[in-house]
Amino acid sequence: MAASFLLCCGSCWLHERADYVFVGSSSAFTAKDGGGLSGVIQQALIAGGGIGGLAAALAASRAGWDVRLFEQAPAFGEVGAGIQLGPNVVRVLHGWGLQDDLARIAAFPHRLQVRDAVTGDELGVLPLGQRALQKYGAPYATIHRADLHGLLLQAVQARDHVRLNLNSAVASFADSEQAVTLQTSDGLEVQGDALIGADGLWSRVREQLLADGPPRVTGHLAYRALLPQASLPERLRSQQVTAWLGPNLHVVQYPVRGGEWLNVVAIVHGQLDGDLQSWDHVSNATDLQAALLHTAWPLRELVQAVADCGGEAGAGWGLWALCDRPPMRGAQQQAQGRVALLGDAAHPMRPYLAQGAGMAIEDAAELGSALAQAQDQAVEVPALLQRYAQRRWQRNAQVQARSLRNGQIFHASGPLRWARDASLRLLGEKLLDLPWLYGKTPTGF
Ligand SMILES: Cc1cc2nc3c(=O)[nH]c(=O)nc-3n(C[C@H](O)[C@H](O)[C@H](O)COP(=O)(O)OP(=O)(O)OC[C@H]3O[C@@H](n4cnc5c(N)ncnc54)[C@H](O)[C@@H]3O)c2cc1C
Secondary structure, three states, rough: OOOHHHHHHHHHHHHHOOOOOOOOOOOOOOOOOOOOOOOOOOOOEOOOOOHHHHHHHHHHHHOOEEEEEEEOOOOOOOOEEEEEEHHHHHHHHHHOHHHHHHHOEEEEEOEEEEOOOOOOOOEEEEOOOOHHHHHHHOOOEEEEEEHHHHHHHHHHHOOEEEEEEEOEEEEEEEEOOOOOEEOOOOOEEEEEEEEEEEEOOOHHHHHHHOOOOOEEEEEEEEEEEEEHHHHHHHHHHHOEEEEEEEOEEEEEEEHHHHEEEEEEEEEEEEEOOOOOOOOOEEOHHHHHHHHHOOOHHHHHHHHHHHHHOOOOHOOOEEEEEEEOOOOOOOHHHEEEEEEEEOOOHHOOOOOOOOOOHHHHHHHHHHHHOOOOHHHHHHOHHHHHHHHHHHHHHHHHHHHHHHHHHHHHHHHHHHHHHHHHHHHHHHHHOOOOOOOOOOOOOOOOO
């Protein structure tokens, strides 16, 4: 089987136009070469160059596959916002040899504190830092999204047999017994052995594979800002994760960029007029100020600081309408034939467990371990992708479901809020620690 793929994939590159943008280390491999790569058996096509797509490219390349990634944007990049990475995710990054680079650019908060957004009272604390390291073998990290994306991009670019194509929007694919063919919106056709749809929430690959309609609009809005800590009064600077819980809202703040910047994300209920696919609605946040009117002074002061300082590069608040999908119901939603989905394309979730990108990275690690088996055994590619899907879908479904439930608990009012606060006061650390999440490891990690 492997030999026939080799022949097939060597010649099918001739279908391509050679004018794609090439970024990568293996500049000897251009479309004009039209030839196979000695020693490389299988070719993975990846749609999307976000955190999930780059992680998949790295994992597939480490598994010995030839990788071609197609990103619709004219340049690689990420939005200006932070991201939390649980020990389960950091362990994967360490496994890929990115430990030192990560240590240089991330922050490692020493604890997670939960506070009542209305009274300002502390409700519970989970020690992170050394405790996470000892218990889970990796720290809890917080990082600027662009820094994480840049870290993965650099790691991918350092590998041979990876080609990154910009300005290349994947429009459709055709899956057959012998190969999968991808078409881009400007008419390029490329064949490979597997197609990984890592093209995000509004995935084109998912649309064709599952035809299950667009994601659902949650009715929750996320306001995000980044502030230089040096611009803040001493009392607002922080090196911990703080989650403020209030009726119909919550706010999370944590350090990024080695602790020099503070990321703030505020979630409120509401609708957004405009393009749901845009991540860059700049808002003056008067509705956010209104939603926070009856919250504790330190929280309102923090929100006011964004207006005063203007956030990163004076950008103020970015505003996103949050969308998700119901938890996955089976492996067929993650892979069919030679096509697999990964990250938000497969399981977009509410960000209330801070694990969306984490699950994309775990997906990539599991994909890599499945693809690695193509080197030793005569296993068919669809079977490898099924193995990947079988190992991932239940975990992804569980994280989606818990994210949904967390939102209800975070935003509770009335008796549920009272019960939440009482439980957190009594059992804070026990409730906030998540061994089922932080302790689980993709195959091989
Ligand atoms: C407010 C908020 C807070 C969050 N906080 C956290 C957190 O703390 N921790 C965490 O782990 N996760 C968090 N997440 C979730 C995380 O941001 C996402 O799960 C993650 O970015 C998904 O990555 P992805 O690569 O799957 O998708 P994306 O980041 O959406 O990347 C998809 C890529 O595909 C490209 N693309 C799209 N269509 C095509 C096409 N047809 N052809 C080619 N390319 C295409 C896009 O341009 C993009 O580059 C948060 C999300 C939100 C909204």
